[in-house]
Amino acid sequence: MPTRHDAVEVILAKRDRHELTDSQIDWVIDAYTRGDVADEQMAALAMAVLLNGMNRREISRWTGAMIASGERMDFSSLSRPTADKHSTGGVGDKITLPLAPLVAACGVAVPQLSGRGLGHTGGTLDKLESIPGWRAALSNEEMLAQLESVGAVICAAGDGLAPADKKLYALRDVTGTVEAIPLIASSIMSKKIAEGTGALVLDVKVGTGAFMKSLDSARELAETMVALGQDAGVHTVALLTDMSTPLGLTAGNAVEVQESVDVLAGGGPADVVELTLALAREMLAGAGRTDVDPAEVLASGRAMDAWKAMIRAQDGDPDAALPQARESHVVTAPSSGVLTRLDAMAVGLAAWRLGAGRARKEDPVQAGAGVVWHARPGDPVTAGQPLFTLLTDEAERFDRALASLEGGYDVAPEGTPFTPGPIVIDRVS
Numbered sequence: 395m396p397t398r399h400d401a402v403e404v405i406l407a408k409r410d411r412h413e414l415t416d417s418q419i420d421w422v423i424d425a426y427t428r429g430d431v432a433d434e435q436m437a438a439l440a441m442a443v444l445l446n447g448m449n450r451r452e453i454s455r456w457t458g459a460m461i462a463s464g465e466r467m468d469f470s471s472l473s474r475p476t477a478d479k480h481s482t483g484g485v486g487d488k489i490t491l492p493l494a495p496l497v498a499a500c501g502v503a504v505p506q507l508s509g510r511g512l513g514h515t516g517g518t519l520d521k522l523e524s525i526p527g528w529r530a531a532l533s534n535e536e537m538l539a540q541l542e543s544v545g546a547v548i549c550a551a552g553d554g555l556a557p558a559d560k561k562l563y564a565l566r567d568v569t570g571t572v573e574a575i576p577l578i579a580s581s582i583m584s585k586k587i588a589e590g591t592g593a594l595v596l597d598v599k600v601g602t603g604a605f606m607k608s609l610d611s612a613r614e615l616a617e618t619m620v621a622l623g624q625d626a627g628v629h630t631v632a633l634l635t636d637m638s639t640p641l642g643l644t645a646g647n648a649v650e651v652q653e654s655v656d657v658l659a660g661g662g663p664a665d666v667v668e669l670t671l672a673l674a675r676e677m678l679a680g681a682g683r684t685d686v687d688p689a690e691v692l693a694s695g696r697a698m699d700a701w702k703a704m705i706r707a708q709d710g711d712p713d714a715a716l717p718q719a720r721e722s723h724v725v726t727a728p729s730s731g732v733l734t735r736l737d738a739m740a741v742g743l744a745a746w747r748l749g750a751g752r753a754r755k756e757d758p759v760q761a762g763a764g765v766v767w768h769a770r771p772g773d774p775v776t777a778g779q780p781l782f783t784l785l786t787d788e789a790e791r792f793d794r795a796l797a798s799l800e801g802g803y804d805v806a807p808e809g810t811p812f813t814p815g816p817i818v819i820d821r822v823s
């Protein structure tokens with residue numbers, strides 16, 4: 395039991411820019427989890443952290459206290475090494491779907507505890523739930539058995555894992571305190587360290603559609619998380635990747651599953667393939683398997699076999715038709731030329747407003763809703779050609795979705811020189 399402190403004393407310390415002691419941190423996280431520190435007190439402390447920051451020792455202790463608030467999983471009994479990936483969240487970010495079976499097919503087990511979408515960024519579980527029959531909730535025993543037999547699991551994190559973070563994240567969400575780097579880093583890393591993966595690759599998104607809008611803040615988040623992982627004995631690296639443009643050609647649930655299946659079948663958009671392979675290489679290297687080439691495994695069809703096995707193991711039917719939206723609306727190109735900008739936030743908001751995402755945790759999502767875009771920055775477009783197809787079950791949603799796309803893209807005159815930026819911007823290790 396941590397030494398007793400007083401919540402107001404801890405809040406005042408951080409408000410007045412002092413370092414919190416190990417003992418204060420251990421106590422406040424434990425007492426908040428048990429309900430002895432009230433939500434309004436924790437909200438005040440989170441705001442003080444947002445404004446005044448925490449140093450590396452404080453962040454590391456805070457993360458440790460959140461891990462200690464729940465159970466730790468253990469995959470050491472598996473016959474192969476483990477590696478996981480975490481993305482800080484973006485638009486059209488379906489990479490986990492092809493990546494987990496690909497890495498499994500390369501001989502490394504992937505325990506992916508995923509979340510649902512909130513706001514404009516999509517959630518992996520929401521996407522997979524558009525597959526008929528697929529089930530997100532697995533017991534720890536089921537997860538371990540599937541990791542041994544199939545090599546990949548994507549499922550919901552159980553309530554036992556870092557319960558302090560579950561409570562604190564929900565509170566930050568409604569108190570304007572999500573965007574604090576120490577809080578984001580400790581939130582993500584407490585779950586990943588408690589999950590027990592041997593290696594971890596962080597996909598830290600930067601750009602309009604990401605939490606981190608600037609390269610400097612994305613780098614600071616990446617460096618903070620890599621240090622936390624390494625301090626905990628998890629082989630951790632981060633890639634800083636572009637999220638000013640959405641990934642691939644789709645944002646939504648079923649549409650993103652279809653695009654992922656296209657990648658596993660050897661096709662799919664080039665940027666999705668490139669990022670999937672870049673992250674796979676990092677995961678394999680982290681797990682000590684530099685001898686396997688994920689591009690060869692993808693081309694061989696073995697990743698598709700692993701995908702089907704992974705979906706079937708969770709009661710899904712990988713061959714069933716995916717749900718389709720009842721209504722669609724096409725937006726055409728206003729002029730001929732070159733698409734020079736496609737804003738990730740505009741597309742993410744449109745998909746959300748069409749019903750692909752939720753405003754409150756308890757809201758349902760529409761499996762068929764989303765946005766498909768028919769050109770990416772750098773592509774030539776002709777006046778009148780389809781630029782976007784909006785999909786929803788409720789036609790009354792089109793107006794607000796169209797409003798969010800307004801000003802979200804540029805078509806420059808033909809011949810305008812334009813080179814798209816790189817997807818992988820930097821690497822932090």
Ligand code: URA
Pocket residue numbers: 482563572577578579581582
């Ligand atoms: N994802 C998390 O799990 N936690 C955060 O704080 C932000 C993104």
